[in-house]
Amino acid sequence: MTDIRVEVARYRPGQDEEPVFQGYDVPLVADWAVLDGLNYIKDQLDGSLSYRWSCRMGVCGSCGMTVNGEPRLTCGTFLTEFGGGPIRIEPLKGFPVIRDLVVDIDGFLAKLSSVRPWLVREGEELPLSAEYAQTPEQLEAYKQYSMCINCLLCYSACPVYVLDPDFLGPAAIALAQRYNLDSRDMGDRFDVLNQEDAVWGCTFVGECTRVCPKHVDPAEAIQRYKVTAALRSVLPWSRR
Numbered sequence: 416m417t418d419i420r421v422e423v424a425r426y427r428p429g430q431d432e433e434p435v436f437q438g439y440d441v442p443l444v445a446d447w448a449v450l451d452g453l454n455y456i457k458d459q460l461d462g463s464l465s466y467r468w469s470c471r472m473g474v475c476g477s478c479g480m481t482v483n484g485e486p487r488l489t490c491g492t493f494l495t496e497f498g499g500g501p502i503r504i505e506p507l508k509g510f511p512v513i514r515d516l517v518v519d520i521d522g523f524l525a526k527l528s529s530v531r532p533w534l535v536r537e538g539e540e541l542p543l544s545a546e547y548a549q550t551p552e553q554l555e556a557y558k559q560y561s562m563c564i565n566c567l568l569c570y571s572a573c574p575v576y577v578l579d580p581d582f583l584g585p586a587a588i589a590l591a592q593r594y595n596l597d598s599r600d601m602g603d604r605f606d607v608l609n610q611e612d613a614v615w616g617c618t619f620v621g622e623c624t625r626v627c628p629k630h631v632d633p634a635e636a637i638q639r640y641k642v643t644a645a646l647r648s649v650l651p652w653s654r655r
């Protein structure tokens with residue numbers, strides 16, 4: 416069977432001063448994803464390689480890496496996409512590296528919780544047995560944003576975030592809009608979103624939307640909230 420050369424960025428704290436590339440030959444199996452290639456390396460060639468994955472089906476969002484310069488889900492990217500290779504695998508750009516291909520996502524998690532990504536209710540609560548019924552149109556208003564799997568490819572592709580790690584960023588803003596546009600939500604996320612490091616930091620490059628594997632459109636979410644925020648300065652009671 417033909418092999419394909421896979422070059423993997425290694426960074427081992429206490430051992431490497433900076434990341435170095437290590438090459439491995441991996442069988443070019445037609446239905447192997449890049450993640451299968453990494454699992455082959457880990458199982459057969461080098462058990463010290465570190466990376467994250469879980470579901471293997473584009474659902475958990477944990478296997479995002481930089482593959483030949485592009486942020487990709489490695490479980491949804493096939494070895495055969497790269498001809499005869501080589502394939503170069505690096506951690507997601509813009510995040511501190513903990514080890515090899517594992518990045519530190521604590522900063523993102525703090526941003527995510529700052530937008531309160533849940534249904535905020537104020538005042539009277541319906542009993543747990545009650546339904547919060549919605550029409551198909553009300554569901555459609557936010558549905559695409561609910562597809563986000565927190566894979567962080569959009570952050571890695573965003574030139575604003577890579578230059579300014581304090582930028583709230585595409586997924587956190589898209590998820591804020593997922594709740595802002597939900598007819599059941601009563602939360603107000605204006606103070607978090609209406610900031611230079613939030614929606615006003617976006618220069619509308621649109622790379623976030625291009626790389627999203629779940630067809631979320633964070634760029635649209637951000638531009639839409641700019642309109643909401645601008646309207647609020649003239650109509651302070653308008654919240655959505």
Ligand code: SF4
Pocket residue numbers: 562563564565566567568569570585586589623626627628629630631633
């Ligand atoms: S918006 Fe898309 S690219 Fe960004 S974290 Fe969510 S699923 Fe991933």
Ligand code: FES
Pocket residue numbers: 468469470471472473474475476477478479488489490491
């Ligand atoms: S392993 Fe879960 S999205 Fe790739």
